[in-house]
Amino acid sequence: MTEENRVSLLQLSASVLVAGDSSFWATSGKEIIVRSWETDVSFAIELSGSLCELGWGGWKSFGLPPILKHTHRALETAPTKMLRLLGWLVEEQKLTTVDAVWKQRTEGWVEKRLLAVNWEGSEEEVSGYLI
Amino acid sequence: MRFLQNRTVLALQIGQLCDILTLSPLLPSVSDMLGHIVQGVAATDEPLEDSQRTPYNASLVLGMCLKSFSNQARPKKLGLPSLELADVCQRWGWSECAVDALASLATSRLVWSMSPFWFHG
Numbered sequence: 001m002t003e004e005n006r007v008s009l010l011q012l013s014a015s016v017l018v019a020g021d022s023s024f025w026a027t028s029g030k031e032i033i034v035r036s037w038e039t040d041v042s043f044a045i046e047l048s049g050s051l052c053e054l055g056w057g058g059w060k061s062f063g064l065p066p067i068l069k070h071t072h073r074a075l076e077t078a079p080t081k082m083l084r085l086l087g088w089l090v091e092e093q094k095l096t097t098v099d100a101v102w103k104q105r106t107e108g109w110v111e112k113r114l115l116a117v118n119w120e121g122s123e124e125e126v127s128g129y130l131i
Numbered sequence: 132m133r134f135l136q137n138r139t140v141l142a143l144q145i146g147q148l149c150d151i152l153t154l155s156p157l158l159p160s161v162s163d164m165l166g167h168i169v170q171g172v173a174a175t176d177e178p179l180e181d182s183q184r185t186p187y188n189a190s191l192v193l194g195m196c197l198k199s200f201s202n203q204a205r206p207k208k209l210g211l212p213s214l215e216l217a218d219v220c221q222r223w224g225w226s227e228c229a230v231d232a233l234a235s236l237a238t239s240r241l242v243w244s245m246s247p248f249w250f251h252g
Contacts (some may be wrong), residue, residue, distance in 0.1 A: 087150030
């Protein structure tokens, strides 16, 4: 998908979801979000961030759960974007409680990440983080 | 040893660290790892020269980590010997970021777990 089409699809998806009602969110709307997480994590992160920023009414029921479900896969494939989304959700108080399993897995990932970086090291040692 | 050389990588690293620190209210164990980063960064040679080369420098990382420590609701042990904190004061006293974080650290409840003489080292 070209960048132009990607932005258009993002705008279209967000607009359709925001314009819809709860019966649409629970059916086709949910499908859009679930499919995007399954097929294009980067797109799903952008869509989730957009929906949250737009104050979408279905956020708690349909927006947040897939984020928590796919957090760890997203941290592996698009760490910078996913961390930004999670950090922003915490700043905006849209993510205040998580379950013990999510917490444990995310802490494990963060620990591995922080300890792997040699904070006084050379560029070779950190080049693997350019994602 | 100079601080990380590749500035693009470094900007990305610092961005990620900033978001990770934001997540620390949800992930308490993040604070336990800050001592590791502070120790690594504090060992940077020529920190002033490093800061003059780019805004993405060691003092920024040091300040972010120490500030995050001071913001904890339940401060834990810093994980650094008091002498090293004194060293941080001496070596990074020129950095607004580092001094601001050290001031926050000193005025937080952490102060009670430090020796009153730590800053004389």
